[in-house]
Amino acid sequence: MVLGHATWQEVRDLDRDTVALLPTGSCEQHGPHLPLLTDTLLVSAVAREVEKALPNDVLLLPAIWLGASSHHMAFDGSMDGTEVAYAESVRATLACLATHGFHHTFVLNGHGGNTSYNDTACRRHKAAHPGHVVGHSGYFAWxxxxxxxxxLEGPVKTIRHACEAETSLMLHLHPDLVRMDRARDDGLATVPPVPGLVWHFDECTEEGSHGYATLATAEKGRALFEASVAGVTAAMEAIRQGVALFPAEH
Ligand SMILES: [Zn+2]
Structure with a gap:
């Protein structure tokens, strides 16, 4: 069920073992070739497909688009929810779900900058509701x-930012929003000399992207998208069935 399309009575009548799925994204620069809402569009597309596969087992929430994006604020149009306020918005959303009796909640993330704050929010929620199943992960992790x-053809075999992977996913899902003629391989010469340094994207890229965007294709995007949807769907099914936690011998 899609929360935003349902009535309150339809939500009232839902089985409380249903998994509440909260996508989290951003509205931040994605180089010269992708739109600001890229992360939110991608994670929402994965989550929507998961809900379509499990319409009776998943309650899909609207995505939180105002992410933790302080590291992109040098680029016009980027929006930063700020780290503490962002974490609080996720925690408050999870708390509302608990108020309504949902005890299976999962935060599906589309923006790396949100990761540690999603963890903070989920850990606070779990502390408040020890019997609940609570989790978070990036859609790409599946x-x-x-x-x-x-x-992926380039040497970077994971997701970076407006990179080969993210651009491919956008070419598959929203080709009309991709300015492929402006894509460039960017941010490749920078290797932080000290682990743990906090840096901003204007310090390590020319135009905001990080990775091999020019290698992107829609076909690659389709393969990545389908794999992510399959992985998240299986995980939500497992949580719904109450088998998220196995005894050690398994
Ligand atoms: Zn992104």
Whole structure:
């Protein structure tokens, strides 16, 4: 069920074992060739497909688009929810779900800058509701390494920013929003000399993207998208069935 399309009575009548799925994205620069809402569009597309596969088992929430994006604010149009306020918005959303009796909640993330704050929000929520199943992960984490190896041609076999992977996903899902003629391989010369440095994208890229965007194709995007949807769907099914936690011998 899609929360935003349902009535309150339809939500009232839902089985409380239903998994509430909260996508989190951003509205931040994605180089010269992708739109600002890229992360939100991509994670929303994965989550929507998961809901379509499990309409009776998943309650899909609207995506939180105002992410933690302070590292992109040098680029026009980028919006930063700020880290603490962002984490609080996720925690408050999870708290509303608990108020309505939902005890299976999962945050599906589309923006790396949100990751640690999603973790904070989920840990606070779990502390408040120890019996609940609560989790979070990026949608990209469900794509297995061997598929990434054979799908991505560039040397970076994961997701960066407005990169080969993200641009491919956008070419598959929203080709009309991709300015492929402006794509460039960017941010490749920078290797932070000290682990843990906090840096901004205007310090390490020319035009905001990070990775091999010029290698992107819609076909690669389709393969990555389908793998992510399959992985997230299986995970939500497992949570719905109450088998998220296995005894150690399994
Ligand atoms: Zn992105």
């Amino acid at each position: 794509i297995e390494a061997d598929l990434l190896d054979k799908t």
